[in-house]
Amino acid sequence: MTEYRTLPAGTGAAVGIKQGQRIEIKLAHGLQVVDFWSMNAKDHGEYGSMPHCRNKWFRLSPRKGDSIVTNKRNPIVTFEEDSSTGGHDTLIPCCDSKRYGELGVKGYHRNCADNYKEALTAFGIEPPPLFLPINLFMQVPIGADGTLMIVPPRAKPGDRVVLRAEMDIVGIMSACPHDIFPLNGPDCKVNDVDYRVY
């Protein structure tokens, strides 16, 4: 069993996960949204696709036992455990430099889009064009008037998600650096996250 590693707040990492192995992502250091992308290790054009998941689940968000399916409609990872109350977001794209500019940030702000690219580059893979991640622990409730809201995670510190790989995959995580809205927690603070592959 692999030891836990720490993903520093606001940064990204890519890991290889063999079919049948698990990745556990754990809020060991406080509340934090973790953007998670999955990609077929042998075909980087096949990736976990939120639109195709909605067509499979007929829900916006996965429950324990649900698989993320790819753009080719194959299962890629399965939610084997989830100690949080779920509701992981599958609607909102990852943050990027332009988004922080729109939000009034001057100068460079770390962002999940760059984390995706840097993590894959460090892993030795030419980053494919970005696609919509599942935003673990992120909550986007829909109001009665149809308005999407972004509110703090309902998860508790210590909560964890375990995903089992259904094929050899590359998993990419970003501990979202967003500190403008309280999407990572009511205090707008970003935290480290622990993970392990086993």
Add this chain to the structure above:
Amino acid sequence: MTEYRTLPAGTGAAVGIKQGQRIEIKLAHGLQVVDFWSMNAKDHGEYGSMPHCRNKWFRLSPRKGDSIVTNKRNPIVTFEEDSSTGGHDTLIPCCDSKRYGELGVKGYHRNCADNYKEALTAFGIEPPPLFLPINLFMQVPIGADGTLMIVPPRAKPGDRVVLRAEMDIVGIMSACPHDIFPLNGPDCKVNDVDYRVY
């Protein structure tokens, strides 16, 4: 003003639309869902992106005056007119051969994924990897328990949508060939659609 052209039921077409021009898509022959993709004519890696729209609109579906934005967060087309009651779907991926196989269809069934590829090839463009279209007139209400439902269009025959191009674009349409569920109408029938660029 360009004459109306007819998009035969179950087929696709790609058209060039200059900045400031409009495309009108009209249910002249009965109810029909029309998958619509938009792409920057000068950069095929920039395209109308439903996740980025949700981050802009903070709603699941556009209203008159809203712009579809790209994966680079630039406006690409604007909903200038919409005589339907709206609610156009931005959640569900286009149908493809594998989906019809899952639904029990034996042999080849026309599908929006192939229509996208064939339309772009006929237009002289190497089709970029598929992305999530806006599914005009398609209705995907969310039940109280979070279940997504696919129900017939609320639009009436004769309804139309007018989209104004905010840059030089390629627009790709598919008159969805789905005749298994009543998503194109209560009778599961597919119909021709009229369109014009002006």
